[in-house]
Amino acid sequence: xxxxNLFLIAFFAxxxxxxxxxxxxxxxxxxxxxxxxxxxxxxKMHRHEALLxxxxxxxxxxxxxxxxxxxxxxxxxxxxxxxQRKLFHRILSxxxxxxxxxxxxxxMQLDNLLNRFYDSLHYKNMIPDSTYGFIKDLKWxxxxxxxxxxxxxxxxxxxxxxxxxxxxxxxxxVKDKLSVTPLFVGTDPAEYEIMEYxxxxxxxxxxxxxxxxxxxxxxxxxxxxTMSTAVPKDIxxxxxxxxxxxxxxxxxxxxxxxxxxxxxxxxxREFVFxxxxxxxxxxxxxxxKAGIDKIYFGWIGDYxxxxxxxxVLNGPTFLIEFxxxxxxxxxxxxxxxxxxxxxxxxxDVLKQHYLSEKH
Numbered sequence: 001x002x003x004x005n006l007f008l009i010a011f012f013a014x015x016x017x018x019x020x021x022x023x024x025x026x027x028x029x030x031x032x033x034x035x036x037x038x039x040x041x042x043x044k045m046h047r048h049e050a051l052l053x054x055x056x057x058x059x060x061x062x063x064x065x066x067x068x069x070x071x072x073x074x075x076x077x078x079x080x081x082x083x084q085r086k087l088f089h090r091i092l093s094x095x096x097x098x099x100x101x102x103x104x105x106x107x108m109q110l111d112n113l114l115n116r117f118y119d120s121l122h123y124k125n126m127i128p129d130s131t132y133g134f135i136k137d138l139k140w141x142x143x144x145x146x147x148x149x150x151x152x153x154x155x156x157x158x159x160x161x162x163x164x165x166x167x168x169x170x171x172x173x174v175k176d177k178l179s180v181t182p183l184f185v186g187t188d189p190a191e192y193e194i195m196e197y198x199x200x201x202x203x204x205x206x207x208x209x210x211x212x213x214x215x216x217x218x219x220x221x222x223x224x225x226t227m228s229t230a231v232p233k234d235i236x237x238x239x240x241x242x243x244x245x246x247x248x249x250x251x252x253x254x255x256x257x258x259x260x261x262x263x264x265x266x267x268x269r270e271f272v273f274x275x276x277x278x279x280x281x282x283x284x285x286x287x288x289k290a291g292i293d294k295i296y297f298g299w300i301g302d303y304x305x306x307x308x309x310x311x312v313l314n315g316p317t318f319l320i321e322f323x324x325x326x327x328x329x330x331x332x333x334x335x336x337x338x339x340x341x342x343x344x345x346x347x348d349v350l351k352q353h354y355l356s357e358k359h
Contacts, residue, residue, distance in 0.1 A: 027278050028173055034094045035153035035160060038087040042075075050075040054151035059159060060345045062168040063239045064184050064335065066111075067146075068139035072163050074148025077108075078141070088147055092162065095171060100274030103185060106202045107167045110187060111140040113197055120194075140165060159346065166335075168239075172346030179346035180275055180283065184239075186335040190324055203334050205270050206322055210311045213263045214303050217251065222303075225251035231301035231308040235321040235335050245321075248314055250298025261292060267313060271320050271338040283340075290316040307331055317341050 042050055052058065058073035080088060093101050122132040145164030151157055159172040166186035172179040185203060192200040201207075217225060227249060236243050253261055268287060273280040294316050301309035305324075308331045313320040319339045324331040342348050 027276055028176055028178055031091065031094045031171070032153050032173070034087065034090040035149065035158075038084060038091060038147075039149065039153060041081075041084050041087060046075055046079070049079070050147060051149050051152065054157060054159065056150055058148065059150040059161065059172075061239075062161075062163065062170060062182055062184060064166050064168060064186055065239075066138040066140055066165040067144040068137050072146040072148075074146035074161065074163075076143060077145050077147075078143030091147070091160070095169070095276060097273055097276055097280060100276075103202055103274060104162070104167060104169065106200075107185060107187060108142045108145050108164065110192070110202065111144070111165055112142050113192060113200075114140050114188070117194065138165075157350070170345060172350070174346055174350055174352075177352075178279070179340060179343045179348070180279065181338055181340045181344050183271070183274065183339075184335070184337045185274075186333075188333045190326075190332045190334045203336060206267070206336055207305060207324060207334065209263060209267045209270060210299075210309075210322055211303070211305050213260065213267065213297065214299050214311070216257075216260050216263060221251055221255070222299075224255075225297055226299045229300060231310050231325050232323060233325050235310075235323045235337055236312070237319070237321060237337065237339070238335070245312065245314060245319060248296045250296045250312070250314070252293070253295045253297065254293035256297075264295065264297060264313070265292065268318075268320065271336075274338075286317055287315060302331075305331065 039047070039051065052073060056073070063070045063072075077085060077088065089105075092104060096104060118127065118132060118135050121127045122129075145162060145167065148161045148163075150159040150161070153160075153173075156175045157173065159170070161171075162169040166184075166188065168182060168184040170180070170182055187202045190201065190203065190207065192198060214222060214225065234241070236245055253264055256264065269284065272284050272287070275283065296312075296314045298312045298314070299310070301307065303309070308325045310321075310323045310325070312322075318341060320337070322334070322336045324334045326332040
């Protein structure tokens with residue numbers, strides 16, 4: 001038989017093989033298994049602390065302030081045994097991609113670096129006791145991140161939250177469907193500047209891609225994208241702002257070149273692909289199907305990364321905000337968020353579930 005025909009037969013046979021990919025229900029199942037392993041490790045006292053009702057109001061609230069300013073629901077990393085901490089990390093690694101896991105855990109570790117920094121300043125008498133006392137009262141610490149379950153992971157409807165300073169992960173599960181936002185990440189400093197960690201930038205890509213996109217725009221498009229106002233001190237839809245971005249403003253992606261649109265999509269993927277791969281692909285497909293051309297890119301502030309700046313991507317199905325305002329005009333404090341429109345905390349999937357099931 002001619003070699004060409006053998007190749008065609010082999011190609012046809014391979015095309016009949018099943019695609020090796022995980023379904024969303026498999027993805028949910030892996031997180032559920034990790035969550036159940038953690039729940040089963042809890043004694044009676046800590047079950048009461050970590051397991052809350054699905055109807056608990058804490059489920060639909062998030063905050064990025066230090067624990068010293070805002071208490072959190074759930075069980076702290078400090079109160080976990082070493083075995084439970086390992087299980088906690090299994091939940092994170094099942095839920096997030098390698099990049100998402102490294103960002104989340106690095107944000108947690110950054111609190112310890114902040115303490116080292118201010119301990120050093122105080123030891124050298126570079127800050128007064130009053131300032132040092134205030135900082136200590138903020139309770140920056142890797143141990144001050146909290147895990148809370150809402151409902152039982154063994155049930156069809158449940159959720160969990162991991163939250164502390166500059167981190168809020170919110171997962172809601174309804175059978176084989178789930179919601180993954182609001183997903184908030186932040187860093188202070190945006191770039192660590194001293195000791196052996198000098199140069200560390202946990203959210204460097206989110207910043208660099210935004211700067212790259214605004215510089216790819218010619219002056220006329222830059223002017224259209226940029227709102228002439230002061231850079232907000234936080235993302236506009238911050239936890240305690242009560243604000244929502246309803247109106248579209250900025251430059252619409254349909255006016256962009258292919259190169260500009262490509263960078264726009266890189267930004268979206270940098271946020272969405274913090275999730276485990278298969279769920280990230282499903283979420284990204286929703287954004288693509290809703291239309292890249294319909295997304296608006298807006299900017300506030302300087303085009304120099306060292307000075308205060310803010311950008312927003314506002315699409316039919318999602319919202320991304322990035323703010324680097326810092327202090328005294330120097331940009332070195334990042335807040336960023338990804339939100340699903342109509343499905344935060346499982347709003348949409350829960351509505352579908354309650355309409356189809358008797359309760």
